[in-house]
Amino acid sequence: MDQVLQFGLARDAGGVVTRWLAALKSERRMSPKTLEAYAHDVDQFGLFLQEHLGGAAAVRDLAGLTASDFRSFMAKRRSDGIQSRSLARQLSAVRSLFRFAERNGIFKCAALAAVRSPKIAHSIPRPLPEKAAREVAAAEVLGHDEPWVKARDAAVLTLLYACGLRISEALSLTPKQVKSNPLVIIGKGGKTRLVPMVQVAVEAVAAYQDLCPLVLAPGEALFRGEKGGPLSPRIIQLLMERMRGALNLPDSATPHALRHSFASHLLGNGADLRVIQDLLGHASLSSTQIYTEVNKSHLLEQYRKAFVRS
Secondary structure (H helix, E strand, C coil), X not given: CCCEEECXXXXXXXXXXXXXXXXXXXXXXXXXXXXXXXXXXXXXXXXXXXXXXXXXXXXXXXXXXXXXXXXXXXXXXXXXXXXXXXXXXXXXXXXXXXXXXXXXXXCCCHHXXXXXXXXXXXXXXXXXXXXXXXXXXXXXXXXXXXXXXHHHHHHXXXXXXXXXXXXXXXXXXCCCHHHCCCEEEECHHHCEEEECCCHHHHHHHHHHHHHXXXXXXXXXXXXXXXXXXXXXXXXXXXXHHHHHHXXXXXXXXXXXXXXXXHHHHXXXXXXXXXXXXXXXCCCCHHHHHHHHHHCHXXXXXXXXXXXXXX
């Protein structure tokens, strides 16, 4: 076996991993954090193979792996205390690497197809009732003493609920961005989508800008902390924690729950799944379809419409 270079693998296999990560970055536009996670997953697989095979795995070793070898990896990770969701992600990274190698004629390992991913406990989003979501977005229950801070919090929460933004997306907005409607949002993996700002969101952002005593440069962060720096997500998370107590909301009432509420309430009011997928920035429709389980009454209504007797 060859000398170890990186990812716990021999020189030629490590080079394949490097090419694979480069392809994910350029072709699939994965974010640096996602690429880092993939690299870490493959590194753990490579380190396992070192011990399992008695040395750093080269390309010929990867091609010769059996289903038993992959299952041994999964058993080892289980013994390390890893949960099913994380193990499924690691196996997915390994599959992606091996598919890349096969597509590019580097090596083929048919045994991986016989390995099943671990079952993951099914969970569905927990949106807030419409009335509660509106009360949270208004940010009036636990208003701050400073009017501009209260207006800031209301604007952020309104964007999460009325536009379905992730908290990172809302806090990365600039004054220049909010001048245009729809918003141009750069989401996960650098993917760009258009999100209309409804009137209540436009008014909430304008109210904050009017009251804010700080200079809001066009290309800098729109939402600021009290000391002038970019607003920390933790401030909004803490605000939601206080609101849970004030409004008697469940522990699932987080900033991200407002995004879930946006999708669920749109679906419940007749919006098309494909439209919701575009607004949320989901790469796959299957990610959006989970909201149909949240609103079964909508599903039943669509069924009646599709199969109504003439």
